[in-house]
Amino acid sequence: MKVIKEKHPLAMRWTHWVNFPILTIMIWSGMLIYWANDEYKIKLFGHTYFMFFPEWFYKTFNIPHRLAEGMAFHFLFMWAFAINGLVYILYTIISGEWRELVPQKKSFKEAWLVLLHDLHIRKMAPPQNKYNAAQRIAYTAIIVMGIGSLITGLAIYKPVQFYYLTWICGGYHFARILHFALTIGYVFFFLIHIVQVVLAGWNNFRSVISGFEVVNEPDPQPVIETPTPTDEKPIQ
Structure with a gap:
């Protein structure tokens, strides 16, 4: 029997x-x-043996000589990124959703089993609630990465005004390296996330849009009533 159940609240989806x-x-x-x-x-x-972005890459995507434009967009949407992340974190804390997101002691062991299952090496998937162990680790890591991007970004943007952030990041140059590494991490996370969504199927993707998912539950067993004995004697 198919049953519709709520999975993702509106705030999480938004x-x-x-x-x-x-x-x-x-x-x-x-x-x-x-x-x-x-x-x-x-x-x-x-x-030079390797460059992350060769000259043809910049020309193909029309990137050169757009520094001022890039800074304007980057610092404007930085506020939207920070506010949206803050709303997400506050909601998970207030609603108690953080219990479903934060990794548990067994999550790192079970994440390996999830990987083996996704690679079709292990047939049986480990038990999970709303999120499996790998998702708990990944979604918590992306929150930490977001906080790291804001801190390193401010350390690069205003190294004098936010000198304490620059110092925490190990100096301006190391803060820039961290900021760059986090950006590469977002790209890898996005690619892996898309692959996982495709593998999970339409029902999982639909739940992220509508908030509901269709699950199969066993049909309820019919209740068979048995006659109760009485104290009456049969008529002779």
Whole structure:
């Protein structure tokens, strides 16, 4: 028997879908800024062996000479990213949803079993509630990454005014490395997330939009009434 059950509250869905275009614009505008000082590469004895973004990449996506535009978009949508993240965190704390998100002691062990199941190496999936162990770790990590991006971003944007943040991040240059690494992490998370959504199927994707999912439950067993004995004697 198919039953419709609520899975994702409106606030969770809203912050999830709002964050997608915001983060996309943040990464795009960040590339416009990064172009002006493209220094991260693998270089040895004066020879460059690998560049994260070669010249053809910048030209293909029309990135060069758009530094001012990139800074304007990046710092504007930074506020939207921060506010949306704050709403999400506050909601999970107030509503108690954090209990379903925060990893447990057994989550790291079970996450390996989830991976083996996704790779079709292990047939039986480990037990889960609303989220499995791998999702708990990933969704908590993305929150930590978001906080890290804000701290490192402010440390780069205003290294004098926010000198304490710059100091916590290990200096301006290391803060920039961390900010860049976190951005690459978002891209990998997004790609893996899309693959997982496709593997999970339409029912799971629909629940993130509507908030409800269709689950199969066993049909209720019919109740058979048995006659109760009485104290009356039969008529002779």
